[in-house]
Amino acid sequence: NNDTVVRPDVLSVLVEAQKCRGNNLVGSVLYEYEKPDRIQSAGGRYNAHTGWIRINKEPDSRVDYPVGASLFITQEFYRRVGPMCESYFLFFEEYDWVLRAMAEDMGFCVEEKSRIYHKGGGVIGNASKFSDFYGLRSKILFNRKYFGLTVFLFYVLHGGLYIINRIRRGQFDRIPMFFKLLRNPKLHYHEVVD
DSSP, X not given: OTTEEEOTTHHHHHHHHHHXXXXXXXXXXXXXXXXXXXXXXXXXXXXXXXXXXXXXXSOOSOOSBOOTTSEEEOHHHHHHHOSOOTTSSSSSHHHHHHHHHHHTTXXXXXXXXXXXXXXXXXXXXXXXXXXXHHHHHHHHHHHHHHOGGGHXXXXXXXXXXXXXXXXXXXXXXXXXXXXXXXXXXXXXXXXXXX
């Protein structure tokens, strides 16, 4: 990502991790830019029923995907899996990549020696309406693509929690986004938000 600071040894660490582990997709551990000793993300887990993401704050092999701010892939990975899916625009591209790789019997890992300092939300803002819109949109697209049988449960659970949280935060103008995206999750921000 363009809001990251990369240590000089990162590329060699990622290449070595790929060679030793045999994974064709290797992610880095992200550290807070302002507090460089604090881990921001060591991969994520996703609950398809609720739509909630849990970001690991310690390196751990039990993650569903590495966070996309820093990913290393091999030529074989790109040849077999292809580019990131552009239909998301923001969020979930890396998890989509991982699931497509797993369908090709290719694994991934998060290399704890690869340290990236991430400003996090430096471009779009973590709590902005823009970020909220694309986070919601990408979850809907992702769940429809990979978890079709549970998508109704996702709509009820995640939709209910989303609406409750927006009411609690006084973000009433964001609630209509959910219903517009349920009808057509391929819409873009400028088509939904005035």
